[in-house]
Amino acid sequence: MGRRNKTQENLTLLQLQNYIKRDPGSYRDEFTQQYRYYQSNLKIFQLQPSQPSKTMIELIMFISQVAHCYPEDLDTFPQELIDLIRQYQDVLDTDLRLAICRALILIRNKNLLSPTSLLELFFELFRCKDKLLRKTLYNHIVADISNINLKHKNNKVNKALQGFMYKVLCDGDALATRYSVEVMIELYKKSIWNDSKTVNAIVLACFSNVAKARVIAVKFFLGTDDIEDGSDSDDSDDAVSICNLYLRISYDHYLGERQNSLRYYPTKMKGLLVSHNVSKKTKKKKKTLEKALAALKKHKKKRSAKSSSFSALYLINDPQAFAEKLYKELEKAGDKFEIRIMIADLISRLVGLHQLFLFNFYPYLQRYLQPHQQEVTKFLTFVARSSHDLIPPETLEPVLRTIVNNFVTERNSSEVMAVGLNAVREMCAKCPNVMTEELLQDLTQYKSSKNKSVLMAARSLIQLYRYINPSLLRKKDRGKPMELSKEVGPLAFSEVKAAGHVPGTEFLEVSENVDGEEEIDSAIAYVDSDEGTSDDDAISLNSEGEDDDASSSEEIPAERKTDKRAEKARRTMSTDSDQFDKIRTEKVLRELDMRTGGKMKRKHLETMVDNEMEKELSKPIISQDDIEIIHKKARHDRESRLATVKEGREGRGKFTNEKYRMNEFASTSHKEKRKGKSFMMVRQAKGVQRKIKRSFRQKQLALRDSMLKRRKSKR
Known part of the structure; x- marks a missing residue:
């Protein structure tokens, strides 16, 4: 018994911590002794809070590690730490302040502390001038809120934290504002706080006095596509964790201490297969490999299937007021040129x-x-x-004229002209009425330009107006009239063409025996009779034989046929995703058929559908690449370059000095014969040895003399 007491007296805090976690009841006395020692040190520490104390750090970490073993004895311990750091946060030693925060994180992970009180404290600690502390707090806040909303969204905690974060944004502290914005953006990326309240809080940050917070908020709205890609971060984390689990099993014997860091593990399929081949084969490894490959395949499939995601710009409560405030900030011209470009970019996205x-x-x-x-x-x-198209053409016409006058002129280079024509095309695609007939016919004359970039840009403008308004083009540029261009037709300013059916349903197959077909036909006939048409012109039922049906079908207008077929298809269609894919595919096929003038076969058009649909889904707004399209001659590959070189060598003499030999049949000199010898035969010659041992200065002089001699011989 005495030996046991003697060993317990020599226990370190780490050993005691280990024993307490195994058997808390047997070591209660030792814990009580250490807790009292902590309380006495705390009173001493409060007399001089700015002094560093290694003993306090060790005691706080020890108690926080075993807090779950004695919850009744330590019910006030978390609040003591919160009060301590809140009272002395500015004067505390850096290491001690970080240790207290880590202790609170440990207690929170053991679910012994409510998240609201701790996270509010951490948001306040963002004001501290300690970069490591702020990074630690940032990582915990994001992880803790993610865990709180893991199974279902905890609206009570979310509302409390969002309200507190709104106060932090209005507080004006630079560091707290910046990190609060970063927390909200990171939680939006993880699809945890992706509601309108979070987005509008970030809108408020766009007008902050803190420059970094303002730039981060503006970049968030500009990089919405990247942020939305982060919505699959949970799936990617799962895939990475499975892959890393497999690679831990495979690489434990030679990775050593680095196995705790996930960044050293390759997560590609090739790395997984290679690691499996070079390691020992077991059933457990094989099963883990299959899981890792399946997770990677699933993750890759999700990332490759791009869909139009819900942008944060749609969640703004008042976009008009937001755009006007941004424009006021833009007019102040107090920011750098790069920041003004970002603000103008955001305004253009909002307006469009x-x-x-x-x-x-x-x-x-x-x-x-x-x-x-x-x-x-x-x-x-x-x-x-x-x-x-809702902007009056008179407002945009000066801008269009400026682009044409400054870019599409012969005094500029071909690249500048191509960029100007591309900008005119994209501008007219959004607002067709801004273009006049005279200006369009002048721009289309560049279709005969010798430069391919200008030629292709002019042809794309012609192709656009073939679809939008062919009447503005010359008769020879209008092309073959297509069915789709007839349906669209030119629209006046602010005019909207309302469809009489659900667009796209006419592409679906309609069964012959459709329930309710008689009601549809009678309804259409009744509408015709109301409009003043006679009963003879109405669409009759299929009860009078095939002759009557054929005669009536000749009298039905094409638009009414489309409406009737679409109505029948709408009544029979389901919410199956395949039908919506078919509608989308048929629309793209019709547009491609119209672009090619109906000359391309359908099997070739179908190969282009996937690319066109990906462009539509991945490009909801105009990108800079659409303006910078410049068609240049494709670069030669190795085979084509060699063929060109060989073609240029035909009929060409050898590169030799014509004055070197008067008679080509004469014998060679000893000097020329020495050039044909192998180096091993002449390496011991004095001339070669002298040449090898020359200094750099001697080589310079020899090169100068040889160049002068060569120049004289050419004269």
Whole structure:
């Protein structure tokens, strides 16, 4: 018994911590002794809180590690730490403050502390001038909120934290504001706080006095596609964890201490297969490999299937007021040029996406539409992106004229002209009425340009107006009239063409015996009779034989046939995703058929459907690449380059000095014969040895003399 007491007296805190976790009841006395020792040190520490104390750090970490073993004795311990750090957060030693925060994180992970009180404290600690502490708090906040909303969203905790974060944004502290914005953006990426309240809090951060927080918030709205890709982060984390689990099993024997770090494990399929081949084969490894490969395949499939995600720009409560405030910030011109470009980019996205009215924005962009302007293609993209058909053509016409006069002129290079024509095309695609007949016919004359970039840009403009409004083109440029162009037709300013059926349902197959077909036919006939048509012109039922059916079908207009077929298909269609895919595919096929003039076969058109559908889904707004399309001659591969080189060698003499030999049949000199010897035969010659041992200066002089001699011989 005495030996046991003696060993317990010599126990370190780490050993005692281990024993307490195994058997808490047997070591209660030792724990009580250490807890009292902590309380006495705490009173001493409060007299001089700025002094570093290694003993306090060890005691706090020890008690937080075993807090779950004695919850009744330590019910006030978490609140003591919170009060301590809140009272002395500015004067505490850096290591001690970090240790207290880590202790609170341990207690929170053991579910001995409510998340609201701890996270509010951590948001306040963002004001501390300690980068490591802020990073630790940031990681815990994101992880803790993710765990809280893991199974289902905890709206009570989320609302409390969002309200507190709103206060932090309005507080004005630079560090707290910046990290709060970063937390909200990271939680939006993980699809945890993806509601309108979070988005509108980030909208508030766009007008913060803190420059970094303002830039981060603006970049969030500009990089919505990247943020939405982060919605699959949970799946990717699962795939990575499974792969890393397999690689831990495979690489434990030679990775050593690095096996705790996930970054050293390759998560690609090739790395998994290679690691399996070189390691020992077991059933457990084989099963884990199959799981890892399945997770990778599933994750790759999800990332490859791009769909139109719900952008954060749609969740803004008042986009018109937001755009107007941003434009006021843009007019102040107090920020750097890069920040002003980002703000203009965000305004153009808002105006184009929500079809807002911000007429002063276009004259502002007009000032930067010069070929020599820095980042001019971005400003051209902003103009095209912020155009829509609800803006009066008189507002956009000066901007269009400026682009044409400054870019599409013969004094500029072909690349500048191509970029200008591309910008005109994208602008007219969003607002067709801004183009006049005279200007369009002038621009289409560049279709005969010798430069391919200008030629292709002019042809794309012609192709656009063949679909939108062929009457503005010359008769020879209108092409063959297609069915789709007849259906669209030119629309006046702010005119909307309402469809009489659900668009796309006419592509679906309709069964012959459709329930309710008689009601549809009678309804259409009744509508015709109301409009003043006679009963003889109405669509009759199929009871009078095939002759009557054929005669009646000749009298039915094409539009009414489409409406009737679409109505029948709508009544029979289900919510199956295959039918919606078929509608989308048929629409793309018709547009491609119209673009090619009906000359391309359907089997070739179907190969282009996937690419066109991916473009539509992945590009909801105009990108800068659409403006910068420049067609150049494709680069030669190795085989084509060799063929060109060999073709140029035909009929060409050898590269030799013509004065070297008067008679080609004469014998060679000893000097020339020495050149044909192998180096091993002449390496011991004095001339070679002298040449090898020359200094750098001697080599320079020899090169100079040989160049002068060669120049004299050419004269």
